[in-house]
Amino acid sequence: MNLKQHYTALYNESIEKIVTDRYQIDNQIDSLSDNRFGITLLIRPDSQTKKNIQTFLDELKQIDPGQYYYPSSDIHITVLSIISCYDGFNLETISIPDYVAIIEKSLVGIPDITINFQGITASSSAIMLQGFTNSNSLDDLRNNLRTNFTNSGLEESIDKRYSINTVHATVARFRKEISNKEKLIEILEKYRNFDFGKFKVKKYHLVYNDWYQRKQFVKELHEFQSGLS
Numbered sequence: 001m002n003l004k005q006h007y008t009a010l011y012n013e014s015i016e017k018i019v020t021d022r023y024q025i026d027n028q029i030d031s032l033s034d035n036r037f038g039i040t041l042l043i044r045p046d047s048q049t050k051k052n053i054q055t056f057l058d059e060l061k062q063i064d065p066g067q068y069y070y071p072s073s074d075i076h077i078t079v080l081s082i083i084s085c086y087d088g089f090n091l092e093t094i095s096i097p098d099y100v101a102i103i104e105k106s107l108v109g110i111p112d113i114t115i116n117f118q119g120i121t122a123s124s125s126a127i128m129l130q131g132f133t134n135s136n137s138l139d140d141l142r143n144n145l146r147t148n149f150t151n152s153g154l155e156e157s158i159d160k161r162y163s164i165n166t167v168h169a170t171v172a173r174f175r176k177e178i179s180n181k182e183k184l185i186e187i188l189e190k191y192r193n194f195d196f197g198k199f200k201v202k203k204y205h206l207v208y209n210d211w212y213q214r215k216q217f218v219k220e221l222h223e224f225q226s227g228l229s
Helices: 003-019 047-063 096-107 137-150 181-190
Strands: 036-043 077-087 114-122 126-133 169-173 195-200 203-210 219-225
Touching: 003 114, 003 126, 003 181, 047 114, 047 169, 047 181, 047 195, 077 137, 077 203, 096 137, 096 203, 096 219
Parallel strands: none
Antiparallel strands: 036 077, 036 203, 114 126, 114 195, 126 169, 203 219
């Protein structure tokens, strides 16, 4: 996949939906009865990159404070959703050490990965950062995980919703009607190719999480060092 072309096509399509009021509002964000949970392997950006992201989000908050903006603690890149969030998932029904062992096996031989957040894109319901990597190593890791989990017999729902092959990070979601579409698009255009930062992946995190990766619901299950040999 050509990531740049993919992000550009997604952006253009989503801006058109915003302009024509065909964007989607996420009605679950404020729901007190949302019990969708799962487990995810993810990457967190470094502190400087997160500061740069919050500068962008602060501008959006000024023109439309009612939307949902991710705090720095919740910003992440999904390596793979191992058990996609579903209503009623119980952590006690799985053996965490078995999942850790599969992930450790999958990480062997994967070189260090550097990620650059360069510009923004969007979907019909969210605003995202465009991530790019310095190699095919993240694709290789995802493929290792897919193969090893498929052969493991463990509970998993990898690729059941969609097959992930981007390096994006969702940073805002539409929780209500957009209050100023013109200003929103103006800010998105301003940051369309902005360099938010580059960082080397030092750790991978296996977490139990809700749909939005909110800190108050996330439980860290295991931390993996990169560059396992």
